[in-house]
Amino acid sequence: MIDVENLRIRFGDREVVKGVSFSVKKGDSFGIVGESGSGKSTILRAMAGLNESWEGRIAFGGEPAQLKRPPGFFRRVQMVFQDPYGSLHPRQTVDRILSELPLVHGMDNIDKRIVQALSDVALPQAARFRFPHQLSGGQRQRVAIARALIADPQVLLLDEPTSALDVSVQAEILNLLSDLREARNLTYILVSHNLAVIAHLCGQVGVMLNGEMVEQLSAQDLRVGKTSHAHTTELRTLSVGLEEPA
């Protein structure tokens, strides 16, 4: 479904992604972990078409993505951002936020689609005419997910979808994401610095260090500690050490 080959991204003279390759099958999820500045979000933004200065090959469903994405692309690939406080327009109601994409793409039955999208993410219909500031953080992230789903996409690019949320809300959003994946056969690419979140949602994991993907392994291997690169081992040890109460 998704093939990334030898992706290189540079900002000015500095190369921040140095030849990354991976592929994801339809219905699977691929997780990218790494520290800040390792280039993980940069990869995601290039895939979403938010950055046009990249080299290499990015293909969705066998079709190489062009530098300038055609409108139809955004019907198939959607992105959810980290901070639901910053990614929703503060002066627009949820209704307006959700109707933007169907209007741009000339879709029909917008009203029905919004009702459906809200119920897909388990938001009450009453939320439709609220403003983002009248919703909680978890509800806002649900709106952001609904906005991505309304395009009826095949691929969701998730950039730290739960790191701005409380752990109790995080559990709800993670459950929602795995339910949606199952119901709609979605393909996810999830970026996070939390190994436990990645392993929960993804089958395959890629570990980034200084712009390179130093290791790719299955979530199962990560869980049992079959790591080969020192950085992966370090991240795992730290995560395991801190997740158990003292």
Place this chain on the structure above:
Amino acid sequence: MLVDIQNLRIAFENRSSRFEAVRGISLSLGAEKLGIVGESGSGKSLTARALMKLLPSNAAISADRLSFDGIDVLAASEKQMRQIRGKRAGFILQDPKYSLNPVMNIGRQVSEAWRTHKGGSKKQALEAAIHLLDQVKIRNPREVAGSYPHEVSGGMGQRVMIAMMLAPDPELLIADEPTSALDATVQAEILRLIEELVSERNMGLILISHDLPLVSHFCDRVAVMYSGRVIEELKASELLNARHPYTKGLLNCMPSLTHPRDRLPVLKRDASWLTA
């Protein structure tokens, strides 16, 4: 007793309504490490801010006792509070990106904190600042002192914040989500650093966070807050024996590397938690 809070209540009022955000909290703290854990909106930050009298003017505070080292905070004048804030109690905030002055270099910011409370010449203060930066384990303190906040990483920025707070040798350190803006790896380093410094200097620490297992690694005691009340207080080492369903739920709803689960248990909030 360094901090003594009895029956603290904080309410927000406007013309038509009144909302009580903190509803009768009692906590006390000596030279030890206390973690306050709860979701957003549970009142944990408000409690810490009330102790420093840093609440907005529309907040109504009442308490049977709210004292810092015997000083009645509610009755204290603004002048007395300035003797406590920064000097005797340091406050580390969540995101160094927003809490450092972007147009002042790091050396000057840290030495300003030192000079305000200790006096001395600018040169002395700068030397002291460099020494402090060294204490928070910045490898090249002299170089970092000359750089601006945007030139350093998030973890480094948080170290600078800690150095600044340590400058006047406070007795209490309040850290309000000091690492939630940072990476997992850096997070552990910073918390370890805070814990080390606090133990070394025999200070009190109030660590506020929403990550219960994480906090338990760095504190002696943990108070769990829900909807403006402390619903359970227990030793960090006894966290696994927590009795309240909310505490158990918080521990249980986190995804885990070593214990995989298909679905995460979701907190079922019980109306009785509000009053129990």
